[in-house]
Amino acid sequence: MKLALKVTEIEQLSPLVKRFRFEDPKGASLPVFSGGAHITVEMPEGDTIRRNSYSLISDPYDGSGYEIAVRREDRGRGGSLYMHRKLSEGDDITVSTPANLFQLDLRARKHVLIGGGIGITPFLSQLKQLDMEQKPFELHYAARSREEAAGLKLLPKAAHIHVHLSEEGARMDLGAILDGQPMGTHVYTCGPEGLIAAVADQAARLGWPKSTVHSEAFTAPPPGEPFDVVIASTGQTVTVKADQSLLEALEAAKVEINYSCRGGVCGRCRTKVIACEGRILHNDHWLSIEERAAQKDIMPCMSRFKGTRLELDL
Amino acid sequence: MTMQFNDETFRGDYTYHNSQKAIRRFPFPFDQDAYMYSVNIEQHPGGPEGSPFEVMFDVDEHYVAEMKDREITLAEDPLRCQSLPHMELAGWDLLELIMVSKARDYPELFTLHRDGNDWHWINKPLGIEKKFTFLDPTTLPCGPMEYITRQTQGDFALLHERDGNLWMDAGMVTSQADWSLDFDVGMNFFEWHAPVPKARKMGVFDKALKFLLSVGQDQSYRRLNWTLTVNPRLDTSPETYHKWGPEKRSVTPENVGRKQFLRVELQTFFRLPRSNALAFPIRCYLANLEDLAGQPKWGRRLHRVLRDIDPTLAEYKGFAVNQEMIVDYLSQFDDGAPTSPGIFPDG
Amino acid sequence: MPKTEFSPSIESRPTYPGLTSQGSAPAIMVADAAGAEALVDLVATDASVMDHAHVVLIAKAPELAAKLTALTPKALHEAPDLDAATPLVTQILDTAKMGTQLYLAGSEGVIGHVSALAFARGLPMEAIQSEHRGSIARRMQCVHCKGITEDVTTDPFVCAHCDLTLFMRDHFSRRLGVFQAVCVDAETPGVVPATEEIRP
Structure with a gap:
């Protein structure tokens, strides 16, 4: 099913990342969703419709609107450029209903969330779900610099939310994060392929069972030769x-x-x-x-x- | 029009009965004169006016009596309703789905007022009025899944998705065709289907699981399954098998038409929004051979299906011991004439 | 006694592929008397497997305990039976960290019961290693009274709790760690087939 919505807010979070909010034009409630869900956004240009999927970053139980964060990819197929350059507040936009390929395993005794760069997005809705469910978790957000760390504006300040900025010398130490976690912990990674592979490697070295290691390597389709x-x-x-x-x-x-x-x-x-x-x-x-x-x-x-x-x- | 509810029982004196209207709308499961497993899935809801496919959760003349029967079963064996701790959210999703659907589809029977998370639910047929806070379990007398399924016909399984499989981690099961929720809770899709003969080999379950995993939030589907039951008994559980088992041998050529029931399961599938779990309601419909044969098309077809069925299936579905008597009885309704396509009765 | 080979069965019936060393990692090992031999064989392939291992031996057998102690595990705990071992195993599992390896060896009852305890604490089934040794007796749950009868070697058998005569199914619940048993003469009370010894 498709939802015909309106763009109600656009905010520049960092030089490359913008936050978008979509609402029903008549104020109707949108379907609620689960932490980690995404929507597919339609981007019509001329006779083609491009469709990219983006993680929802808003409160999953709040149907008043959907929010996503989009990083501008200058060498992409044009989807993110459309979002950044063509879309204005008040424009119409068509999106899919939410679907989830990166859900939390709610049986876990503890959740460890690791987001790199724009890969922080699926965790923003999961944080809200974990708070509501009152489940123990820790989140690690890695970015190059404070300026590039778009997620900083969206993350709450709390003892179990850790920010690692490599330019400030605070690189993420995966060994220290994963070692000694209690039995029944699950780890989730979203971000560059290198980060996903590094977490999987470290978890395997420490003997974590495969089914406790989750990742989402969501990327838009790359351009190429015709x-x-x-x-x-x-x-x-x-x-x-x-x-x-x-x-x-x-x-x-x-x-x-x-x-x-x-x-x-x-x-x-x-x-x-x-x-x-x-x-x-x-x-x-x-x-x-x-x-x-x-x-x-x-x-x-x-x-x-x-x-x-x-x-x-x- | 106000619905009339039957005063009837599903045990003891078995006063269960179908009105003419109920027989005509019975979800007859055979769309041709032969049967083999298939992934016979259709979109739900959707179907002819008055059919049990028309709305999300069908409410019919048996509603009040079925809920009384569930109460008796649960009082005797509370393990028929179980929810592993991580499934409470899915329970709230299910409660919302059912309350919203019923209030919309049967406004004369059910009312739901919502102000944020302050909800007010009125169930007229069962005489229930309840104000509670959505997502706050302390405001209900029991868990959300138990609360709403004590007011909804059919069994319910809530399936948790993980590791590319579905896990039956919660359920309300009091009208089942001989399987135990208490034993199967926590199993994955292939484990709980393990006792079903042949189907795994045919790849039916691999296809079915693949399909179920792809069900999205805005889609819902149904399929029909069936078996045969002696007497109109909802609770044919393994737990009580030693109590109802002897009834299976009480069929005679004289009483088979009234005592032998076709048991049809209307199975539906919904993706739940907050938990991303799948709801799997299994609604049971019962009609005896005599009532079914009153529709000439169904009499002919039922005779052919049960006469020619694979013996392994007759054994698994538990009617092999009475098959000859059933087929003999039904043969009087089969003149060999062709039957029309589809499941609905003629005329 | 060598590892038991079972005949192929339905999807819910567990299989026991045998123990393979995961090296010098934190480990919990639980074995009964027959299973203790599997631990000895495991150490023969890699002695380092015992470096950080808590071994729980469910047997009244001092000579076996001595044999296992000689393998120099981090700790050896003895318990006379499964019931006595349960609080101990539970405590060790509750304080275990991610990466702890679980090795189970012995009868289906021991493997099934300890697997269920570990599963309930978040250890996925694929991370539990098991090897069947010794008696092929089964741990059966009566579907009617829910009572569990241990060490069942015949089919049908009489429920130790409600006295119904039950037949064995291969249907197995990992959550409960038991096979399902159903009344054999439910439809024809008193008509019971001949009792047979079970085979692997």
């Missing part, structure tokens, strides 16, 4: 532009396809490859190493292609 795909059912050829994802190109060509996260993590848009002469540039987090190598499946929300022929079972 390429063509053939739709098996119709024989139609679809051209994917440099600043368009394969999924967006398929949607523009009115090809039926399922999706949810648009960030390569939920698996909904997985599509069978019928012919592949060339190399699939897998950018998703869904397919295994073996599946990637086989080139029999593609995740159109994130991945691209380089070669002479790619035919999809659509």
Whole structure:
């Protein structure tokens, strides 16, 4: 389901990050959600509609509006630039209902949340949920500098919320954070791939069971060189532009396809490859190493292609 | 129009009965003359006016009697309602979903006034009026899931999502087809389905789980499942099997039409907003063979389905011992004529 | 006695792949008399596994205790039976830190019961190592009276609590650490099939 909303607030949080608030034009209550949920935002430009998913940062139980924080990616496909340059307060905006691929495991005896840079966003709604549920937690937020740390304006000041600014010499020590946590602790990481891998490594070294280590590597689809795909059912050829994802190109060509996260993590848009002469540039987090190598499946929300022929079972 | 509620029992003297209207709207589960497992999922709600598919939570003439029967079962065995500690939030989600739906769909029976978290609920058929604070468990006489499911027909399972699986971590189960919540609570999707024959091999559960995990907050779905039960007994639990088991052998060619019931489960699926859990209501409908055969299409089809069913399924569903008698009885309603597609009765 | 090989069964029935050393990490080891041999075998593959290990031996067997002490665990605790061991194991689990490895060895009853205790304290099932040794007796819960009958080796058997004659199912609850048992003559009271010894 789609929600037709209005942009009611835009705030510059840091040189690269803006906060947006959306509300129902008639003031109706929006569906509430769970900590860590995201919405997909539609960004129409000319004849294409770009769609990016962003974590909700507002109070999950407050239906009066949705808030997101968007980092400007100057070398991206144009989605964040649209948000930063084209959108003004009072504009119409279409978003999806919330979905959650990064929920808290509410059985945990303790939650350790680790956010790097813009990866702080999913934790902002989770903090509110944890407060309401009165669950023990600690949060670690790592950023390069005070100026870049957009999350500082959104985080409450509390003893269990730790800010690590590397420029000020306070680098995050993952060993110290993870060592000695009580049995039943879960750790959640969101941020750059390097941070996610570092937390996973450290947890594995300390013998944490895999299912207690959670992460979200949500990124918008990357741009790239244009390429063509053939739709098996119709024989139609679809051209994917440099600043368009394969999924967006398929949607523009009115090809039926399922999706949810648009960030390569939920698996909904997985599509069978019928012919592949060339190399699939897998950018998703869904397919295994073996599946990637086989080139029999593609995740159109994130991945691209380089070669002479790619035919999809659509 | 005000609904009339039957004065009837689901145990002892078994005075349960269906009006003509209830028979016509019975959720007959077979859309063709043969049966095999399938992931037969449709959007819910949605269906012909008056059908049990029309609204989120169907309320019918058996409502008051079913709630009385649940009360008896819970008094005898409180373990039929359990919620692991992390599931309370899902309980509140369920309470909201049901109260909002019922007040909207049956305004003459249920009323809900909300002022922020101050809620005022009126349930006329059960004579309940309650002011409470949403999300504050101290303002209800019991947990939120128990509170609302003591006022809603059907069993309920609340499923927690983690590690790419669904875990049955809470439930209210008093009208089940022979499975134990107390034993199964805490199990994942494959564990609690483990005793079902064949289906895992066929990949039915892998597909079903994949589907359920993808159910979004704005979507809800249903499917029908079925079995057979002797006497209109809601509580066919393993816990009390030694008490109702002998009744299964009390069927004779003379009484089979009235004593043998088709038991249909209307299973629905909802993604709950605050907890991101899935609600899995399982509503039980009962009708005896005689009443069903009153609809000529259903008489013909039921005969063919039960005659030709895979013997493993007849065994699993627990009617193999009476199958011959049932099929003999139903054969009188089957003239060999073709049946129309779909589940609804003709005319 | 070697590790037991069970015949394939349904999804809810646990399997016991055997113990593999996770090295010199904090560890809790619980074993009965037959399971103690599995710990001895484990140490033979990697002696460092005992560096930080609390070992709980559920047996009245001083010679076994001496054998385990010789493996130099951090601590050895003895308990005469599962009931006596429960508060001890619970206490050790309650104060354990993330990364603590759990090694269980012996009968299905010991493995099932201690797994359930650990699971309730947030240790995921995939992090629990187990090896079946010794008796294939099962810990059965009567679905009717909820009473647990220990060390059941025949099918059907009589519930130690409510006297109903029960048949064994492979359906297993990890939360409770028990197999399910159901009245065998519910539909035909008094008609009970012949009693058989169970097989792996």
